[in-house]
Amino acid sequence: MRGVRKETAVEVGKCVCVAAIVTLAAVLVFALIVKLFSIGSGAITAVNQVIKAAAIFVGCLVCVKPGRGLVKGLISGVGVIVITYFLFAILAGEISFGWTNVLDLLFGALVGAVSGFIAGYIKNK
Numbered sequence: 001m002r003g004v005r006k007e008t009a010v011e012v013g014k015c016v017c018v019a020a021i022v023t024l025a026a027v028l029v030f031a032l033i034v035k036l037f038s039i040g041s042g043a044i045t046a047v048n049q050v051i052k053a054a055a056i057f058v059g060c061l062v063c064v065k066p067g068r069g070l071v072k073g074l075i076s077g078v079g080v081i082v083i084t085y086f087l088f089a090i091l092a093g094e095i096s097f098g099w100t101n102v103l104d105l106l107f108g109a110l111v112g113a114v115s116g117f118i119a120g121y122i123k124n125k
Helices: 002-037 041-063 069-092 099-124
Strands: none
Touching: 002 041, 002 069, 041 069, 041 099, 069 099
C-alpha cells in the first residue's frame, strides 16, 4: 500500500513541476507578445487562464499513469495553481488573497480532474 501512495505522490509531484514550468514559459512568451503588440488588459486574464489550463493538461498527459487519474489530476491541478500563485507573487513582490484565488483553485481542480481522467483513459488504451 505504501508503494502505491509513494508512486502516486511522485506522479503528482512530477505533474505539478512540469505544469509549473510550462506555465512559466508560456507566461513569459505571452508577456513578450503583450509588450510587442500592446494587447489590452482585458485579454490578459483570459489568456492566463487558458495558459494554466493547457499547462495542467500537458502535465497530466505527460506524468499521470492509468489508475485514479481523476484524483491525481485534481490534486495536480490544485498544486499547480498554488505553486504558480506563489511563484508569481514572489515575482510581483506582494501576496494578496481574495475570492479570485478561491475561484482559481476551483478552476485548477476542475481542469486537473478532467485532464487526469483523459490522460489516464488515453494511456489505458
